[in-house]
Amino acid sequence: MGGLKLINISKKIGGKKVLDNVNLTIPEGVFTALLGPAGAGKTTLLRIIAGVESPDSGKIIIDNKDVTGLPPKYRNVAMVYQTFALYPHMKVFDNIANPLKAKGMKPDEIRRKVMDVAELLRIPHLLERYPRELSGGEMQRVALARAIVKEASVYLLDEPLTNLDYKLRERMREELRTMSRKMKFTIIYATSDPIDVLTMADQVAVILNGKILAQGPVQEVYERPCCVEVAAALSFPPINLIDAIVERRNGTLILKMPFAEIEGTRWADKLSTERKYLIGIRPHQIVLLKDRSAEYDVVLEAKLHLAHVIGSETICYISINGYNLRILLPYIYRMTREEEKVFIGFNYDNLLIFDGQTHARVV
Amino acid sequence: MRSKVVTAGLILAAIILLLWTLFPFYWTIITSLKHRAEITLTPPTFYPHTFTFKNYIEGLFGAFPPMLAYFRNSFTECFGGAAIALLIGIPLAYAGARYNFKGKKDIFFTVLTFRFLPPACVVIPIFMFARVFGLIDTQFLMACLLAAMNLPIVAWVMMSYFREIPRELEESFMIDGYSEFQAFLKVTLPLSRPGLIAVTLLIVALSYAEFLFSSILTSSPAAKPLTVGISEYMGGEWGYYWGRIAAVTLVGFIPLLIIYLIVRKHLVRGLTFGVIR
Numbered sequence: 001m002g003g004l005k006l007i008n009i010s011k012k013i014g015g016k017k018v019l020d021n022v023n024l025t026i027p028e029g030v031f032t033a034l035l036g037p038a039g040a041g042k043t044t045l046l047r048i049i050a051g052v053e054s055p056d057s058g059k060i061i062i063d064n065k066d067v068t069g070l071p072p073k074y075r076n077v078a079m080v081y082q083t084f085a086l087y088p089h090m091k092v093f094d095n096i097a098n099p100l101k102a103k104g105m106k107p108d109e110i111r112r113k114v115m116d117v118a119e120l121l122r123i124p125h126l127l128e129r130y131p132r133e134l135s136g137g138e139m140q141r142v143a144l145a146r147a148i149v150k151e152a153s154v155y156l157l158d159e160p161l162t163n164l165d166y167k168l169r170e171r172m173r174e175e176l177r178t179m180s181r182k183m184k185f186t187i188i189y190a191t192s193d194p195i196d197v198l199t200m201a202d203q204v205a206v207i208l209n210g211k212i213l214a215q216g217p218v219q220e221v222y223e224r225p226c227c228v229e230v231a232a233a234l235s236f237p238p239i240n241l242i243d244a245i246v247e248r249r250n251g252t253l254i255l256k257m258p259f260a261e262i263e264g265t266r267w268a269d270k271l272s273t274e275r276k277y278l279i280g281i282r283p284h285q286i287v288l289l290k291d292r293s294a295e296y297d298v299v300l301e302a303k304l305h306l307a308h309v310i311g312s313e314t315i316c317y318i319s320i321n322g323y324n325l326r327i328l329l330p331y332i333y334r335m336t337r338e339e340e341k342v343f344i345g346f347n348y349d350n351l352l353i354f355d356g357q358t359h360a361r362v363v
Numbered sequence: 364m365r366s367k368v369v370t371a372g373l374i375l376a377a378i379i380l381l382l383w384t385l386f387p388f389y390w391t392i393i394t395s396l397k398h399r400a401e402i403t404l405t406p407p408t409f410y411p412h413t414f415t416f417k418n419y420i421e422g423l424f425g426a427f428p429p430m431l432a433y434f435r436n437s438f439t440e441c442f443g444g445a446a447i448a449l450l451i452g453i454p455l456a457y458a459g460a461r462y463n464f465k466g467k468k469d470i471f472f473t474v475l476t477f478r479f480l481p482p483a484c485v486v487i488p489i490f491m492f493a494r495v496f497g498l499i500d501t502q503f504l505m506a507c508l509l510a511a512m513n514l515p516i517v518a519w520v521m522m523s524y525f526r527e528i529p530r531e532l533e534e535s536f537m538i539d540g541y542s543e544f545q546a547f548l549k550v551t552l553p554l555s556r557p558g559l560i561a562v563t564l565l566i567v568a569l570s571y572a573e574f575l576f577s578s579i580l581t582s583s584p585a586a587k588p589l590t591v592g593i594s595e596y597m598g599g600e601w602g603y604y605w606g607r608i609a610a611v612t613l614v615g616f617i618p619l620l621i622i623y624l625i626v627r628k629h630l631v632r633g634l635t636f637g638v639i640r
Contacts, residue, residue, distance in 0.1 A: 047534070050534070050538050051537075051538070052534040052537060052538065071537065071542065071543075072534075072537040072538045072540075073537065073538075073540045073541060073542065075538075077538060078538065079534075079535065079538050081531050081535060083529065083531060085529065085531040085532050085534070085535040087532060087535075087536070087550055088532075088554065089550075089553045089554055098536070098539045099539040099540055102539050102540030102541050103540060146539070150539070150540075
C-alpha cells in the first residue's frame with residue numbers, strides 16, 4: 001500500500017510556527033483536500049512534501065519510503081502551482097516534456113506521452129505555443145498536463161483554480177474529479193474554498209494556524225465537525241454561529257439565544273448551566289415559511305432584509321430581534337417589499353452545539 | 364496642449380544639446396582626416412581642406428607604437444576580466460537573491476566597497492603586491508583587477524535580476540526531476556539573459572575605458588591596453604600626433620559601437636530591470 005504519510009511535521013519560518021506537529025495519512029488513490037484560509041500553512045506543507053522546503057522535524061513517507069532528507073528529484077511527486085509556474089522560455093511541448101526529459105526518456109517516447117496527455121486535456125493545438133500566448137485556462141491545463149505526464153506517486157495541487165474565472169473553475173472541478181477517479185491519482189489539493197472540497201474531494205484535512213484540526217471523509221467531517229473552526233471552514237455560505245447559555249427552569253433545560261429560547265432537555269446530559277455555548281446552524285438548514293407551520297421543531301418570526309439570487313439559489317439575510325442570520329434557499333426568491341415579515345424554521349437535529357471556550361463540539 | 368513657443372524652445376534646446384554632444388565627435392573625425400600641418404593651423408579649419416587616410420594607416424600599422432598589440436591586449440583584458448567577474452559575480456548574486464546566510468550583508472557590503480574606493484588609493488599597494496608575485500605588466504593582472512572593479516556591478520545588478528524571477532519556476536523545475544544547479548542553468552540563467560547581456564556590455568565598456576591602473580601596472584606591448592597605448596602619440600620626442608590619436612580613437616570606438624548596436628534591444632530591457640511576465 002503506497003500513498004503518503006506525514007509524521008509530526010513542524011516548521012518555523014522567521015521565528016513563526018508555520019506548521020505545528022502535522023500528522024496526515026493519505027491512502028493511495030485518494031483525493032484529499034487540504035482546507036484552510038490564507039496563511040494557514042497549506043503551501044508550506046505542500047512545499048515540504050515536494051522537497052523544496054525542509055521541515056524542522058518530522059518524517060515524510062511516500063510509497064512506504066522515508067524521503068525526508070531527499071531532494072525533490074528523488075521523490076516522484078508532481079506539483080501544480082497557483083501561478084502555474086510554466087517556464088516562459090519554453091514552448092508548451094517542452095514544458096510538458098520536461099519531467100520526461102529529466103527521466104532520460106527517448107525522444108519518440110516523450111513525444112508519444114506528451115501527445116497522449118495533450119489529448120486527454122484537449123490541448124494538442126497549443127503545443128507549439130509559448131506560455132505567454134495562452135489564456136489562464138490554457139495555462140492551467142498545461143500545468144496539469146506537466147504534472148500528469150510524470151506519473152507521480154503523489155500530486156500536489158496548490159489552489160490551482162484560484163486564478164481562473166467562475167465558469168472555467170466549475171468545469172475544471174468536474175474534469176479534475178472525473179480524471180482523478182479514473183486514473184486513481186493520490187492527490188493533495190490545497191484550497192480555501194469549501195466548494196472545492198465538497199465537490200471534488202474524498203477526504204478532507206482542515207488546517208488552521210499550522211495545525212490539522214480535523215481529518216476524515218468529507219461527508220463525515222462536514223456533518224460532525226469536531227469544532228467551530230472546522231464547521232466554519234467547511235460551510236458555504238458561512239455557517240451561522242449564535243451565542244447561547246443554558247438555564248434550568250422547573251426541571252426543563254432551556255437553551256437561551258439572544259433572539260429566542262428553545263427547549264433543550266434532549267441534550268440534558270451534554271450541556272451544563274455553568275458554561276457558554278456557540279450554536280451553529282448551516283444556512284441551507286434553515287427554511288423560509290409563510291406561516292407558523294408545525295412541521296419544524298422551531299419556528300420563529302423574522303424580518304427579511306436582503307435576498308441575493310445566485311443562479312437558481314437565493315441567499316437571504318434576515319434578522320430576529322436585531323440578530324442577523326443567513327439562509328440559503330434552494331430556489332429563487334424575490335422580495336416584494338423592502339422589509340418583509342417572514343417565518344423561519346429549523347430542526348433540532350440540524351443544530352451543532354459547540355463549547356464557547358474550547359470550541360469543541362458537544363452536540 | 365503645449366504652446367508652440369514651449370515646443371519650439373524644447374526643440375532648440377535639443378539641438379543645442381545635440382551640437383554640444385556631437386561636436387567633439389565631429390572634431391575627432393575631421394582631425395583624423397587632415398594632414399598634420401592643417402591640424403595645427405590658426406584659425407582652425409572646420410572641415411578638412413587636405414584629405415588623407417595616412418593617419419589611419421600610420422597610426423594603426425606603424426611599427427611603433429604597436430597599436431594592434433594594444434588592441435589585442437584591450438580585448439583580452441576586457442573580456443577576460445568580464446568573464447572572471449561574471450564567473451564569480453553570478454553565483455554570488457544568486458546566493459544573495461535566494462538564500463539567507465550568516466554574514467550575507469557583510470559580504471555584499473564588502474563587495475560594494477570595491478567600487479567606493481578611489482582607484483588612486485589602491486594602485487600603489489597593488490603595484491607593490493603585484494611586483495612581489497611577478498605579475499607586473501601581465502594581461503592576467505589587468506584582467507583580475509578589471510574583474511575586481513566590476514564584480515560589484517555584476518553582483519548587484521544580477522541579484523536584483525534573479526529576485527525578479529519567481530522562485531516557483533526553479534522549484535517546479537526541481538520537482539520535475541532536476542537538481543537546483545540544473546534549474547539555475549536551464550531556467551534562471553536563460554530568463555536573465557537580457558540582464559546578463561546588459562551587465563556584460565556595461566562592464567566591458569567600463570573596462571575598455573580604464574586608464575589609471577593600466578598606465579601604472581603595464582609598461583610593454585605584452586599587456587598595455589589601447590587607452591594607455593594611444594597616449595604614446597602625445598608628446599615624447601616627436602611631439603603630438605593629433606591626427607593619429609584621432610584616427611586610433613575612432614577605430615577603437617568601433618567595437619563598442621558594434622556591441623552597442625547588436626545588444627541595444629537587450630540594453631534597454633536589461634537596464635530597466637524588465638520583469639518576466
